[in-house]
Amino acid sequence: MNRRMKSVQIVHTIEGVRSAVAEARKAGQRIGFVPTMGGLHEGHGSLMDRSVSECGFTVVSIFVNALQFGPAEDFQKYPRELDVDAAFCERRGVDLIFAPTHEEMYPREQRTFVEVTGLTDGLCGKYRPGHFRGVTTVVAKLLLAVLPDVAYFGEKDGQQLAVVKRMVADLNFPVEICPVATVREPDGLAMSTRNRYLAPEERRAATAVYRSLQRARALLAGGERDAATVRAAVHDVLAAERAIQVQYVEVVDAEELQPLSYIDGRVMVAVAVYVGGTRLIDNLVYP
Amino acid sequence: MNRRMKSVQIVHTIEGVRSAVAEARKAGQRIGFVPTMGGLHEGHGSLMDRSVSECGFTVVSIFVNALQFGPAEDFQKYPRELDVDAAFCERRGVDLIFAPTHEEMYPREQRTFVEVTGLTDGLCGKYRPGHFRGVTTVVAKLLLAVLPDVAYFGEKDGQQLAVVKRMVADLNFPVEICPVATVREPDGLAMSTRNRYLAPEERRAATAVYRSLQRARALLAGGERDAATVRAAVHDVLAAERAIQVQYVEVVDAEELQPLSYIDGRVMVAVAVYVGGTRLIDNLVYP
Numbered sequence: 001m002n003r004r005m006k007s008v009q010i011v012h013t014i015e016g017v018r019s020a021v022a023e024a025r026k027a028g029q030r031i032g033f034v035p036t037m038g039g040l041h042e043g044h045g046s047l048m049d050r051s052v053s054e055c056g057f058t059v060v061s062i063f064v065n066a067l068q069f070g071p072a073e074d075f076q077k078y079p080r081e082l083d084v085d086a087a088f089c090e091r092r093g094v095d096l097i098f099a100p101t102h103e104e105m106y107p108r109e110q111r112t113f114v115e116v117t118g119l120t121d122g123l124c125g126k127y128r129p130g131h132f133r134g135v136t137t138v139v140a141k142l143l144l145a146v147l148p149d150v151a152y153f154g155e156k157d158g159q160q161l162a163v164v165k166r167m168v169a170d171l172n173f174p175v176e177i178c179p180v181a182t183v184r185e186p187d188g189l190a191m192s193t194r195n196r197y198l199a200p201e202e203r204r205a206a207t208a209v210y211r212s213l214q215r216a217r218a219l220l221a222g223g224e225r226d227a228a229t230v231r232a233a234v235h236d237v238l239a240a241e242r243a244i245q246v247q248y249v250e251v252v253d254a255e256e257l258q259p260l261s262y263i264d265g266r267v268m269v270a271v272a273v274y275v276g277g278t279r280l281i282d283n284l285v286y287p
Numbered sequence: 288m289n290r291r292m293k294s295v296q297i298v299h300t301i302e303g304v305r306s307a308v309a310e311a312r313k314a315g316q317r318i319g320f321v322p323t324m325g326g327l328h329e330g331h332g333s334l335m336d337r338s339v340s341e342c343g344f345t346v347v348s349i350f351v352n353a354l355q356f357g358p359a360e361d362f363q364k365y366p367r368e369l370d371v372d373a374a375f376c377e378r379r380g381v382d383l384i385f386a387p388t389h390e391e392m393y394p395r396e397q398r399t400f401v402e403v404t405g406l407t408d409g410l411c412g413k414y415r416p417g418h419f420r421g422v423t424t425v426v427a428k429l430l431l432a433v434l435p436d437v438a439y440f441g442e443k444d445g446q447q448l449a450v451v452k453r454m455v456a457d458l459n460f461p462v463e464i465c466p467v468a469t470v471r472e473p474d475g476l477a478m479s480t481r482n483r484y485l486a487p488e489e490r491r492a493a494t495a496v497y498r499s500l501q502r503a504r505a506l507l508a509g510g511e512r513d514a515a516t517v518r519a520a521v522h523d524v525l526a527a528e529r530a531i532q533v534q535y536v537e538v539v540d541a542e543e544l545q546p547l548s549y550i551d552g553r554v555m556v557a558v559a560v561y562v563g564g565t566r567l568i569d570n571l572v573y574p
Contacts (some may be wrong), residue, residue: 108456112401112404112423112454114399114401114458117399140458141457141459144460166399167399169395170395170399171401171424171428172301174434
């Protein structure tokens with residue numbers, strides 16, 4: 001059967017997603033889950049492809065989670081195009097879209113929060129207070145609504161991936177977290193829903209983010225072990241673009257995300273910049 | 288089949304409890320769960336009885352959770368008698384005991400915490416900082432290890448019950464929380480593992496806790512609506528016992544556990560006292 005010919009089912013309630021998943025599970029299917037906020041692009045597409053290839057039943061959630069946006073952030077303007085996103089999912093062979101309303105996910109004042117300490121102190125956590133608490137709380141809620149066997153997360157959001165992995169391990173969630181490599185534009189820019197905010201000149205400048213990480217990779221591959229040297233080299237590449245304002249450049253261990261001065265073991269070089277009003281992040285993990 | 292004749296199975300790992308529960312579920316059984324810290328008494332017994340009568344497969348966890356004890360509390364002296372507790376469970380018809388080690392539940396530094404805000408500010412939360420964070424975190428972990436259909440909690444720990452119910456609702460846990468009435472000694476003292484700490488004279492004095500709540504109930508039944516009057520009456524009964532030191536007497540709404548001055552709707556009258564070195568709690572919900 002050609003999966004692309006099958007039409008995708010859309011449900012808006014937790015009850016709806018539970019009964020569809022229960023049926024698929026009863027039929028012996030492995031359940032794959034791709035949580036998204038919509039605004040789908042090829043990065044999401046690669047998560048879906050992976051799930052569809054590994055699981056008999058793939059669920060994609062589309063939910064712009066207010067809880068993870070700061071008051072000055074882009075919650076209002078974040079793209080919401082369910083028809084376009086549903087067509088995207090259908091082309092990728094997704095079986096079920098779970099697109100709850102805010103009221104379905106937060107029917108009463110949310111008093112319960114899931115928080116991962118330590119790993120959320122630095123990087124984006126430092127500049128987006130409450131963001132990761134919003135992420136882990138909604139991911140916990142989504143995992144408990146869907147109860148998938150495996151959930152797919154992109155490596156582009158490197159801190160989010162590490163935080164979700166830790167949450168799942170720490171709380172005994174019965175799910176495997178599967179990281180998927182960042183998908184990039186031909187010029188290296190990491191796919192992101194927020195790329196569509198970029199004006200043409202900003203879009204061109206944004207390529208410096210990937211180039212700066214390539215510079216870091218070359219240094220690490222060449223044996224550089226001084227984190228300050230790596231960070232300075234990344235800053236140099238970014239500083240050459242006047243449209244870019246650096247928020248942070250950090251070298252951290254890849255597990256606990258703590259800043260390093262001497263590079264040893266698996267590290268993440270993580271970057272956050274503003275290009276005009278648009279915040280972009282990217283990272284590399286080495287080796 | 289006489290359930291008491293069946294021997295109870297004991298497992299010490301999450302993997303062990305998961306595979307036993309999966310097998311029972313495959314056999315079409317409803318899964319009931321009674322989380323305990325051991326030191327079992329008739330209060331626990333009534334939770335087990337309820338589960339055994341409603342579910343085809345009953346799991347009891349026995350785990351003294353370090354995370355919910357304060358540094359000056361009784362973690363070290365809390366009873367640990369797995370043989371006695373296992374025999375108790377077997378007599379009640381329990382199918383499976385999950386008795387993990389500390390290392391099984393906390394194999395690495397616990398960085399993820401589940402926290403219920405608001406409901407944990409007052410009552411015991413005020414005097415046991417971090418206690419409810421420890422409770423909700425371990426209950427989340429246990430629920431995710433066992434994945435029961437229904438979990439049984441005693442009304443004696445009234446704030447804990449309200450907090451767990453809120454956590455389950457807020458995070459979409461696929462489990463029903465079933466409250467079970469407090470079991471009392473003939474003289475009214477609520478069953479508690481900590482009652483065994485009481486010296487004979489303390490044990491006698493401790494009955495004032497129940498009598499104080501009976502006094503509150505009589506006032507409420509008589510139409511009293513002033514919370515300060517109810518609290519004062521409870522204090523009066525407790526003050527008559529010199530062995531008792533009151534920690535708190537509160538009148539709160541039964542849902543959000545916020546202090547009331549005017550009594551309206553469903554309320555909880557909650558008491559915490561020290562009798563010698565032993566901390567006891569009790570409550571009534573009215574109507």
